[in-house]
Amino acid sequence: MASYNEISTPTLARLIGTPDCPVLLDVRLDDDVDDDPRLIPGAVRHPFADVVDLVPALAGRSVVVYCQKGLKISQGAAALLRAAGIRAEVLEGGHVAWRDAGLPMVPLEKLPPRDPQGRTRWVTRHRPKIDRIACPWLIRRFIDPDAQFLFVAPSQVTNVAERFSATPFDITDTFWSHRGGACTFDTMIAELGLSSPALERLATIVRGADTNAHDLAPEAAGLLAASLGLSRMFRDDLEQLEAGMTLYDAFFRWARDAVDGGHDWPGTPGSRIGKGA
Template sequence: MPAPDAISCEQLTRLLGTPKSPTLLDVRREAVRANDPRQLPGARVLAEHELAPDPLAALARDLAGPVVVVCAEGHRLSQGTAAWLRHEGVQAEYLLGGQAAWAASGLPLVDPGKITARDGRGRSLWVTRSRPKIDRIACSWLIRRFIDPRAVFLFVAPGEVQGVAERFCAMPYDIEDVFWSHRGDLCTFDVLLSEFGLSTPALDRLATIVRGADTARPDLAPECAGLLAASLGLSRMYSDDLAQLEAGMALYDAFYRWARDATDEAHNWPTKAGKAK
């Protein structure tokens, strides 16, 4: 029977990518991480010197919501860290079987080496064109939900993206002639999925919808036209790009949950139960 302060890979999988996803803390030893630098999607690395009472107490003050601690195999590092965080008033669990169990289940792991720009707090830095519509909001949602929940996004004039990226050491995305951008028929959203190894049935389905809406190919999926309409509506509701991003997060949360859990569900009216006899 699982311990009351533990969470299984299956349980965690259902939470990842949703607003209810816990903060993931990767506490594997540096030697173990050097052997396999991949991490659970969205995990935040804690160095060995941070796994002590005082640093953990300071960390606890900055944590909001539940936490899942991940070590190599779910033993003393993750269990001890989770116990300290609970002592500090944080709702914390450890991952049963650790990263080894996650990998053995064939669940996605991301390569943090793909992130080439971080600030002093360890947050990834991204910059793109202002007035986002579809792909730029979709990419930002994917980064926040599956790559780095603390990511910082800068929206600037199109002609300033490269200059701002250089000046503030940020990663430019969804503009021409940069690494994180369209490739052939693929959108930047597709490229992020591929480069970070995040291919799952739900995310692949969502990628098709984003691609169709973003590149005027509504034939790719029936939902493309709906995403286009909702995205253009949001762009006219918000003049502030960060406010629009926050609204867009809810939009993509809904599309993701549909893609993961509800593609077989249909609705019609009147139902048989409502028909007059």
Template sequence: MPSPTTISIEKLSRLYGTPGCPTLVDVRTDQDFAAAPRLVPGSVRKSHSSVPDWAGDLDARQAIVICQQGRKLSEGVAAWLRHHGIAAEALEGGYEAWAAAALPTVPEERIPPRDAQGRSVWVTRARPKIDRIACPWLIRRFVDPHAVFLFVAPQEVEAVAERFGAAPFDVENVFWSHRGELCTFDVMVEEFGIGTEPLLRLARIVRGADTARLDLEPEASGLLAASLGLSRMFSDDLEQLDAGLALYDAFYRWARDATAETHNWPSAKAGGAR
């Protein structure tokens, strides 16, 4: 019988990467984390021993707590969070069960150093179109939900990155950029270790739209049209990013759940002509 204080691996596997996913908190000990320095996508590291100090500051309505085996550490932290009014559950089986199920995990070394507020900071060229909206979506949904994105003049990206401790992306001669035929979104999917079939399919769509290879996937033309339309609708890059997140949420859910579904109009009525 399921415990009222836990959530199953199967249920979390349907939630992660979506805007409705609860806050994911990894409370493994330093020793356990050092043995496997990877994270359930979108989770943030916190110390179980100092939970009374940080629980009240956690900006979340719901949370899922992850320890090594889903036992005392996650149960205790989840209880503390509930004490502070956060609906919290422990992940059944913990990180070990997630990894054993061959579900994606993000290498901690690939996440840029976080700022004083615990956020990764990224910088790229202003006036984004496709890759520079797709990549922030991927980071917010699968790497760091609180990531900060700075859009600046193209010639200042690397200097801003250096002065403000930000990771530059989608510009030439940096780690997070195009590689051969791959666009930056492809590179992030690979480097972050999140190459599930839905994300790989979405990556082909992004690549097709971003590199004028609309033959890669039929949906690439639609993404290109929607992306160019958004760039005309918004003069503020951050407002465009907010709108673009919903666009990529929809493409991802289609790639994950609805590729076999079709839509016909008019629908055949009972007893009517077919």
């Protein structure tokens, strides 16, 4: 059982992928990272001795710190943050506990470089519809909550990527793109080690909506309709992305927690309100 100022692996696992997820700091020693160069989804590496440098950026945010086993390094780093007024907890059992639980982990080698502000930067075609909203949602919820997205003219995606050190996605002839019948969302889940029943269920819906294959999942037509509606509501792509984040948050929570739910009119004789009503 997690003690005071600790969070258990199951509790953290329930938070990852949601808007309530804390900032995750990986403060493992370099030798430990070399032995297992993977991160808990959404985590960023930072030297344990320099965590106080992050205090301005962490103000008002909750933080979970983890080292190899959740002992002296993460305990000390979290204590330093708390002394500076940051709400900081330690992951009980650290990296080892998360790994041994068989939970998703992100290979460091697949992550793009970060800019001087510590953010990853991505670029794709403007006027997004489905994949180009789904992928940013996945990145912000599971890779980098502060990720920056650039929406530009299709002909300029590659040029902008080169000039502005951005990672192109959902465009032909790039690494992060469609592969066969799979969408870019599928590619990211596979390459970033994020596979889970909920994300695989959501990926099927995204694929059905993005490729007009609504027979893949009954929810695909609904996602398409909502996505096209959002694209008509917003002229600004970044405003549309912010609205789309809530849409995908809802689909993810349904895929994770409510697939067995249903709804019916309560006054109908013999009807039953499902678990998710």
